[in-house]
Amino acid sequence: MRGARFRFTSEAMTQVSTVLSAMPWMDRQGRLSVFRLAVFLILLAPAADLLFFLFFGPVFPEPYELAIHESGDWAVRFLVLSLAITPARRIFSWNKLIGVRRMIGVSVLFYVLLHLVLYVASEHWSLPKVVSEIALRFYLTIGFVALLGLAALGITSFDRMIRRLGRRWNQLHMLVYPIAGLALWHYFLQSKSDVSSAVLMAGLFALLMLYRIAVRLKLPLASPLVLAGCAAGGAAAAAGIEFAWYALATGIPAKLVFLANFDVQYELRPAVWVGIAGLSVAVIRMLQMLLPMVRSKLKAA
Known part of the structure; x- marks a missing residue:
């Protein structure tokens, strides 16, 4: 009985260790990276500020409007930032930047999804109305297509998918450039x-x-x-x-x-x-x- 309990505890500790090592602030060796943790907190800060202002800030006639625009702004900013990682590494020979490129890319998807959820909330969670608006309003259609593209890149950004796709992974992720173009076009139209x-x-x-x-x-x-x-x-x-x-x-x-x-x-x-x-x-x-x-x-x- 004691041996079974020990095995259970050992297996549980192994699973916890595996989960912790997969956290974005851990390096490849499973150790805490101060640099990655700092980047993670920086990426999270705008969302925390946005949601705090939305739930605890002043009450406005259109409470979601500012949050919708802010989340979209940060999605575009972090998208551009993600594209800056590779040139910055080449220019300054700073290879550590590659370790945060995926984190920044996933944050773009997070802010785009937050942007969509806030828009749905502003429409009183009426999905039929949201679908019709996306279909009828050109700038919303463009934004939604960009969201679908970012979702595809986000789903395939993990090690298992990279190994499964092989060479096709690079071809798929080249779509980030036209997706960025669509996102910027959407940004112009809604501005x-x-x-x-x-x-x-x-x-x-x-x-x-x-x-x-x-x-x-x-x-x-x-x-x-x-x-x-x-x-x-x-x-x-x-x-x-x-x-x-x-x-x-x-x-x-x-x-x-x-x-x-x-x-x-x-x-x-x-x-x-x-x-x-x-x-x-x-x-x-x-x-x-x-x-x-x-x-x-x-x-x-």
Whole structure:
């Protein structure tokens, strides 16, 4: 009897250990990773703040509207962040980033699902109405297609599915780029007249795609000069996207919006912020390259 109890306890402890080792804040060796834990808490913080505000904050006539937009905003932000992991690893030779790429990708799916649940709640949990709205409203259709794509990527993002799919896994996860395009399109359409945040995210997405194009062209991505060129290209893409949106989708003079990119006296336009982000990466990489030289000179002195 005592032996059976010991075996039961041992098996239970083994199962608990297996579950704990699978937690996102644990590394491959089953040890606590401070870096992964910090990333996990950062990813969780917006949802915690959003839900706390929703349930314990001030009462509004449309209580779910702000939460719906906030959850969608964070989904797009974390989607862009997930796409930044591979270029950042290549640029700064920081291999530890790969360990949090899956976590960030799964968080995107979490925020998209939260976005959908909050929308259903705003419609008083009437599923027939939600289905009809998604079918009839173009921007909702696009968003739902992006959600289905993210769900497919999320379901297949675990080790067992990676082994089962083999080479097809890489082909499937290449869909993240058109899915990101759909998500950004949905972001633009629901933003209506003020698309500053959408332009910023689209510009950063363009910058990240330029990094990937540079790798395909076999350019030295870690070169500050290449990074500066990508920064200029990303800023130009953001300005072009903003101009095209205002020219085609609104009655606001697109030329005036475009010229505002060159007037930084009052505010910085999204294209300028994209350029600053890209140039910051180039400067940090340059400092990273110069630091060993400075250290060696200081030692020699």
